[in-house]
Amino acid sequence: MKxxxxxxxxxxxxxxxxFADCGExxxxxxxxLEKGGGGPASLHTHEHNHLFIVVSGQARVELDGExxxxxxxxxFLVNGHIPHSVWNNIDGTTVMIGISVKAK
Structure with missing residues (x-):
């Protein structure tokens, strides 16, 4: 396994x-995330960062233009100040762990 x-x-x-140290x-x-599931429907921002860990399946993280x-x-660590949302990217279910961390 790679x-x-x-x-x-x-x-x-x-x-x-x-991941390593990415904040408190x-x-x-x-x-x-079921087929077609994710969110929020509109990109959003906030003070904390998100660390997304995909356990199974595949996630699509939409970042302001990327x-x-x-x-x-x-x-994948998402900077909370960048507009973002996360979506299931497969036909089946994607299982993810989401950890909110204080921005450094």
Whole structure:
């Protein structure tokens, strides 16, 4: 599996770092985005950042004029000051962890 490693003294164990220090964690949640699901419908901004971690499926993060695709086992940090929204990018369900972090 791409970018996964077996840490020292581990057996049948694969790990992949998804993020490092990105700020103080405010809260976190898990989301199930069904086909066509996501939001908010209009791009929005706020003071905190979002760290999106895709567990399964594929997410499409819309940023003021840019689109980023985030695959399973990947993460993406969204600057809360940039207008954004997040959407399911597949026909099935996408499962994501969303962590809100204070901007540095």
């Amino acid at each position: 970018e996964f490693i077996t840490p020292p003294d581990h057996i049948h164990f694969l790990a992949k770092k998804l 964690i405010i809260d976190g949640s898990i989301a199930y 689109v980023r695709i985030v695959d399973a086992n990947e993460s």
